Amino acid sequence: MSMPAPPAPDGAGAPAGSxxxxxxxxxxxxxxxxxxxxxxxxxxxxxxxxxxxxxGGVVAYLRAGLVLQKKWLDEERFLSAxxxxxxxxxxxxxxxxxxxGDRLRGVPGAVVAFLGITLPGATLVMILGVLYASNxxxxxxxxxxxxxxxxxxxxxTAVTLQIGRKQLGSLIDIAIIAVTLVMVSVLxxxxxxxxxxxxxxxxxxxxPRKSPALDPDEPSEPAA
Amino acid sequence: xxxxxxxxxxxxxxxxxxxxGGAAVLPETKALVVGAHHWLTDDQFRDIYGLxxxxxxxxxxxxxxxxxxxxxxxxxxxxxxxxxxxAGAISWGASRVWDHFEGSPWRGALQRGxxxxxxxxxxxxxxxxxxxxxxxxxxxAIAIAVFAGVYFAKRxxxxxFVLAGGLVGLALLSxxxxxxx
Numbered sequence: 559m560s561m562p563a564p565p566a567p568d569g570a571g572a573p574a575g576s577x578x579x580x581x582x583x584x585x586x587x588x589x590x591x592x593x594x595x596x597x598x599x600x601x602x603x604x605x606x607x608x609x610x611x612x613x614g615g616v617v618a619y620l621r622a623g624l625v626l627q628k629k630w631l632d633e634e635r636f637l638s639a640x641x642x643x644x645x646x647x648x649x650x651x652x653x654x655x656x657x658x659g660d661r662l663r664g665v666p667g668a669v670v671a672f673l674g675i676t677l678p679g680a681t682l683v684m685i686l687g688v689l690y691a692s693n694x695x696x697x698x699x700x701x702x703x704x705x706x707x708x709x710x711x712x713x714x715t716a717v718t719l720q721i722g723r724k725q726l727g728s729l730i731d732i733a734i735i736a737v738t739l740v741m742v743s744v745l746x747x748x749x750x751x752x753x754x755x756x757x758x759x760x761x762x763x764x765x766p767r768k769s770p771a772l773d774p775d776e777p778s779e780p781a782a
Numbered sequence: 783x784x785x786x787x788x789x790x791x792x793x794x795x796x797x798x799x800x801x802x803g804g805a806a807v808l809p810e811t812k813a814l815v816v817g818a819h820h821w822l823t824d825d826q827f828r829d830i831y832g833l834x835x836x837x838x839x840x841x842x843x844x845x846x847x848x849x850x851x852x853x854x855x856x857x858x859x860x861x862x863x864x865x866x867x868x869a870g871a872i873s874w875g876a877s878r879v880w881d882h883f884e885g886s887p888w889r890g891a892l893q894r895g896x897x898x899x900x901x902x903x904x905x906x907x908x909x910x911x912x913x914x915x916x917x918x919x920x921x922x923a924i925a926i927a928v929f930a931g932v933y934f935a936k937r938x939x940x941x942x943f944v945l946a947g948g949l950v951g952l953a954l955l956s957x958x959x960x961x962x963x
Contacts, residue, residue: 608839612941616840642877644900645892647800648869651840656870657877668874676866679839680846684858686833687847694826698952700961705924705951706832707915709944712928713835714805714908717940719933722901731898738902742809743909749799749810752903757801760895766887 589632595662597670603628604655604674616651616675624658631658651675734760788819789849789857793864796845800869802900804842808907821852825961828914835944840866920954 603623611619617640625636639661643653652672659671693699722735738756741747792814800807808831815821822830830851834844842865849861883889916922924947931943951960 610838612836612838612939638880639877641893642880643873644802645896646869646873646876647798648866648873649800649803649840649842652866652870653873656874660874660877665874668870672866672870676839676843676862679837679843680862682837683833683843684846684850686837687830687844687850687858690829690833690847691851694829695962697959697962698956700829701955701958702948702952703829703832704915704917704921704955704961706835706944706948707828707911708921708924708951709928709947710832710835711908711912711915711921712925712930712947713932713940713944714904714911715925716929716932718805718901718904718908721904725897726901731901734895734898735902735905738899739905739909742903742906746813748813749807749903753799753801753899756899756902757896760899761888761891762895764891764894766891 589635591635591661592630595630595667597663597666600659600662600667601670601674604659604671605677608675609678611651617654620651620654620658630662635661730763734763785853786856786860789852790860790864792819793845793849793861794868797865797868798872800842800865801896802903804840805907806900806903807842809903809910812910815848822848824914826851828911829961831911832948836941836948838941917960920951920960924950 607616607619607623621636624630625633631639639654639657640650642657643650646653652675655671655675656668659667659669661667662671690699690703726732726735734756738752741752741756742749796807796811796814799810812827816824816827830844830847833847834841837843843862845861845865846858849857849859851857853860912925916925928943928947931938932940955961
């Protein structure tokens with residue numbers, strides 16, 4: 559069921575190929591992504607976020623650093639980058655670092671931003687991992703990690719519920735959640751099949767529909 | 783058979799499947815790492831997941847430690863590259879063409895439809911960790927207390943609750959043989 563593409567809204571027709579073209583696109587908000595930000599500054603900014611973002615909520619730290627402090631993005635551009643990071647595979651934090659780094663300085667910007675946000679945690683987790691490997695049967699280490707594991711279950715439950723309550727509410731949403739949970743946790747169906755079946759079905763359920771109320775001036779027959 | 787290539791392959795697969803982030807891909811990670819390849823035991827997986835929760839930054843940096851357990855430092859590097867580079871490349875490419883779809887109503891449908899799927903996957907990730915992490919009254923009490931803390935005290939950093947859970951485990955579970963291999 560292919561539909562004619564709707565007329566592009568203001569600014570969407572501008573090419574998005576290079577940062578320069580995007581900055582020059584008229585009709586965008588008056589905000590422009592700064593050009594010529596030094597690579598070391600991109601690296602240092604993401605390194606700081608990577609070092610202080612304990613507790614999982616990296617997006618909040620990114621917003622504080624990139625939008626409020628550095629003013630490299632406005633709220634709208636931040637949310638648009640987040641939209642991409644969330645819809646695609648991968649972690650929000652690393653996807654965001656790559657997208658924002660790319661918008662600031664192209665591929666080198668993306669690389670230094672990614673290295674910056676991962677380096678502190680990667681170094682620390684490797685140190686802990688090597689220590690763990692040589693103390694894997696120490697009763698104090700085991701007892702502490704059992705406590706951390708139990709705490710992680712509580713934290714994951716809380717975060718899942720918070721995100722679920724904020725975004726969803728309809729019976730259809732609850733049905734999609736339940737089907738996904740049963741497929742993965744009870745039936746142990748491989749994630750790839752869950753994504754390939756539930757994903758398209760869910761997108762089809764929320765497919766765009768022509769709502770006559772929105773464009774009363776349009777002729778009722780679609781101009782194909 | 784080269785274990786290094788297996789590490790790279792497994793984590794590259796997980797990378798492109800990680801729609802919805804780290805918690806959503808946890809059950810599949812466990813199924814491949816513990817079930818299919820026997821690289822770790824259930825308890826080791828829980829422990830390494832725990833290590834990943836007490837470090838800052840992106841929440842799946844534990845893949846480094848899993849790779850390290852398979853083939854040492856090279857395994858750690860390959861797990862890291864495998865897990866972060868494919869998804870990162872997809873995001874990089876998509877962000878360059880995304881603006882072209884600004885007006886497409888399907889963009890909204892994609893986001894709206896994937897939202898409940900991701901919540902379902904996160905719930906499944908929680909179940910997968912709970913199956914090894916919840917064992918006895920103390921762990922249930924820790925999980926409930928941390929849940930209440932994170933859910934209701936939104937201004938407190940969740941990492942503090944996770945660290946507190948570890949200290950409670952250290953105080954109450956040492957000497958009980960909890961988590962002993």
